[in-house]
Amino acid sequence: xxxxxxxxxxxxxxxxxxxxxxxxxxxxxxxxxxxxxxxxxxxxxxxxxxxxxxxxxxxxxxxxxxxxxxxxxxxxxxxxxxxxxxxxxxxxxxxxxxxxxxxxxxxxxxxxxxx
Numbered sequence: 001x002x003x004x005x006x007x008x009x010x011x012x013x014x015x016x017x018x019x020x021x022x023x024x025x026x027x028x029x030x031x032x033x034x035x036x037x038x039x040x041x042x043x044x045x046x047x048x049x050x051x052x053x054x055x056x057x058x059x060x061x062x063x064x065x066x067x068x069x070x071x072x073x074x075x076x077x078x079x080x081x082x083x084x085x086x087x088x089x090x091x092x093x094x095x096x097x098x099x100x101x102x103x104x105x106x107x108x109x110x111x112x113x114x115x
Contacts, residue, residue, distance in 0.1 A: 002026045002104040004094045009109035012084055016113070020079040022094030022106060028075045030098040035068070036079045038090035038111075048092065049079060062088070084113045 008020040024031065035050025035057075049058045049068040056068055067080040077094060094106040 004106035006109040011112040022077040033097040040090040
């Protein structure tokens with residue numbers, strides 16, 4: 001099993017920045033893909049950024065404003081978010097997929113961007 005714990009959320013003003021962290025533990029060597037998703041109130045969950053192997057994909061709504069990085073030695077996934085907008089307000093989730101096809105989610109962390 002894999003455990004994911006997010007941190008770094010909070011409230012910022014429009015144009016501000018936040019850096020989210022996701023610490024993975026457990027069977028981390030089985031992870032084949034890992035990324036960040038978000039869900040705004042009343043909307044479906046959507047991908048923010050995810051990495052699988054050497055390929056990183058970004059959601060269209062955040063391209064150019066966010067950067068995904070990872071510290072593989074510490075099993076930490078980072079999401080640097082810049083030029084934040086009110087529409088970025090959501091609960092952000094870290095998610096991982098293992099080589100057995102099992103999906104894991106963190107508890108989620110709130111990001112609020114005020115206008």
